[in-house]
Structure formats: structure tokens, C-alpha cells
Amino acid sequence: MASPTLQQSGILVLPGGAKAVIRSEPAKALMRLVERVAGSPAAVLIQGETGTGKEFVARAVHLLSNRGQKPWIDINCAALPEHLVESELFGHEKGAFSGADSAKAGLFELANGGTLFLDEIGELDLRVQGKLLRVLDHVPYYRLGGTKKIPVDVRVIAATNRDLRAAAENGKFRSDLFFRLSQIQLLVPPLRERMEDIEEISQQVLESCRPGTQISLEASQILRSYSWPGNIRELKNLIVSVAALLEPSSKTIHPQDLPKNLQTGIAELPGEEISGGDLDSMERVMIERALKENGGHQAAAADALGISRRTLSRKIKAYQLEGASMRPGGSLGFLNLEQYRYFRAAIDQPVLIRSSSGEEVRVESVNISSSGIGVRKMKEPQDFGGIVDVELNFIDSEQKMKLKGKLTWADAQGNAGIRFVGVPRKSQQLIDEWIEKKRSEEGWTRGV
DSSP, rough: OOOOEETTSEEEEEETTTTTEOSSSSHHHHHHHHHHHHHHSSOOOEEEEEESSSHHHHHHHHHHHHTSOOOOOEEEESOOHHHHHHHHHHOOHHHSSTTTTTTBBBBBTTTTEEEEEEGGGGSSHHHHHOOOOOOTOOEEEBBBTTOSSEOOOOOOEEESOHHHHHHHTTTTTOHHHHHHTTEEEEOOOOOOGGGGGGHHHHHHHHHHSSSTEOHHHHHHHHHHHHHOOTTHHHHHHHHHHHHHOOOOOOTTTTTGGHHHHHHHHEEEETTTTTTSHHHHHHHHHHHHHHHHHHOOOHHHHHHHHHHHHHHHHHHHHHOOTTTTTTOOOOOOOOHHHHHHHHHOOOOOEEEEOOOHHHHEEEEEEEETTEEEEEEEEEOOGGOOSEEEEEEETTTTTEEEEEEEEEEEEOOOOSSSEEEEEEOOOOHHHHHHHHHHHHHHHTTTEEHH
């Protein structure tokens, strides 16, 4: 099998035709890292938001490794019913369970000598996680209903859009498996950190669905100013939709051909917008929007979001969005554990942000949670990559807080979200106590 090839145009082509644009520095940095880790036998955990291209990165790791000529087997852990996951991974013998009319090799056996890609690993049942851990430690295993141990030599690459470390801390994912899977960690950057790639990605899509069509400079600028919460998948779906609606004689996409919310630079719900805050808040709004646009039909909403029905169902429960298509605000009254953790309280305080190179910008806070802060009037966000200093005088306190954070998103209007990555214990306690006070004042109670 041929190796991946990087064209002069900045497009990486995998055998089979899959392509990725890597013109931006974050994309180039990721691929340089992929090339370095490909030769290692260690397990790889690929993390990133939905729609960023984690599977493409996993395939590149496999094809650049010394296993590139061996089997590539992939499975979406969220797409299979829980009672079939173990059978799919490890196989079964005839009569192992009702319907097992013949013996079947599992995916580990099929991937022997090559690579097994476990997408959405965070959805894997805890019981199966234990057996997976033993296989990763090169311990032979039994098929379901089997009596003969099966040894395999498989490199495992896993991917997730969840915070597996937090899930492990909360008992929702085995911590020993997390550490075993994350021997090497790759973070796929979101599209809002890869603005230089947007035009070429869009042009690729146009060439496949409407050859000869171009994007005007003004329309390209609008595409680059949008925050793309749905990442590459959202961009591709939008270009296909816009191309389909163009007049037959038109060969150029102009600003007026783009959806109104792109022209304003803000992802919208009918009558509401995403306010500054953390990524969990953005995800909740995206799910609400998809449910409303699809009349509450979960399968259609899952397709629109590019996730499995099982994942959508879990997130609907986590965000308490049952019936969200019928009411604009979602449910009120209590917060489950995840909502409780990411609760955002409004705050209006001056904030100083300083980059590692000494660049400074003064912004205004919009809201704050235990894990991050939303701000407005953020100028030149591209100058504040990596870890930044965040300084503010906290409400009801004379204490000046000095925190560490990372800019996770920004839009053309100056709204931005910063996730905390380093908070002194006393400051964290002060933030948590103040947020708890606000939760109580707003009438929220803690559910299960």
C-alpha cells in the first residue's frame, strides 16, 4: 500500500483518496507530531471536538507506521448496542448467546499485526473496559463462550471528544485504561484555530459537488471570521448546501449566498445566540438547535450533528433537553452533576489577558464557571495562542486573581471563551463559593 503524500498545495492525500488540508501552522504541527509518533508501538489517544477529523489523523498514524501494510480495522464504540460490543471486539463461539449460530472472530483478531481504531472510546461500557485493558497489556483473551486463549499483536488508536481525564476522576471511565490509552496523546485543533485552511477545504468540497465554482474574496473573509462550532464537518455541510442553492448560471459564491448567521459571525438559534462561555455551553446550544430544526426527531438531529444516536441520547440526558424542541429554554429547576459542574454565572468585571510573549489586551467578562470564563471585546485573538495569564479583581472581594488559561474559541465580534488550566487553590475556592451562591439565588437545586 502506498504511503500518504503531501502535495505542494498543502494537501495530505492518504491511499484511497482521503484528503486533508494542512496549510495552517496548527495543522502542520499536528502532522509533524503524527510523523514522529507513528513509528512507536505505543497506544495513541486522539482528542478533539466533534467534526475536527480525528479518524483521518488515526489513519495517517497507521499508514505512516511499520504496520501500514497490515490490517486497519475501525469501530465506533457508540454505534453498537452495549450487549454486542464485547462480541464485536473479542469475538464469540457458536452458541455463546442467543443468535450466535456460528463462531465469529472479533475485531482484535481481524486487526492482528495491524491497527485497531476505537472511535468514541468514551462510550465504551465499564465492564468491557476491563477486558480491553488486559488485551492492551498483551494478555491473551477468550472469545465469548470460548475455552482457548487468543494472543494478538495489535496497536490501538482511540479517539474521543470527551474529557476522559475528568470522566476517569468521576468514575465514568477507568483511570487505569485512560492512562494506558494515553501513552501518546494527540490533540486535533478546532477549525477556529486553523483559519488558513478554510478556503482550501471549501474549494475542495466545491470541486466535488459543483466543479468550476469559486468563492469570492468577500465570502471567504466571512467564512474565516466565523467560529465554526461544528468544525470541518459543519463547514463541508454548509458548502454543499450553499452550492446546491446557487442559481444554475452562477459560478461564484458571494456573501449574500451565505446563511445570515455566518454574515454576523455568530451561531444562532431562533431568537437567541451563543453567549461567551465554555465549550460545553456551545455544545448544548448546538444540540438544541439541531433538535428544533428537526422537529425533535433525534435520529435526524444526530445525523445533522454528525454523531451517533446513542451519543445524542446521552447528551440530551446530560443537558436535560428532553422536549427541547417544544420549549426554547430547556428544563429548569434542577441541575444534574455535569450541568452543576459547568454552571455559568453572569459577571461584569475588567479582565487583563497576557500572552506568553508579553502581548496584553483588556477585555470585559461576560460569565464565569468553575472551569472557565467568557469575555467580550477580545482584540486580535490570534496573538493569544497557548497558555495565557488571566488577571481580574473578583466580585465581592479585594483579592486580585492571577490565573492561567487557554483561549478555546473566539468570533469576529470579539466574544471569546477561556478555559482555566491553572488556578490557585484559594482563588478556585472563592470562584466555587461565589458560583454556588449564584446557583442558589437563581433557584437551581442539585439533581442526581
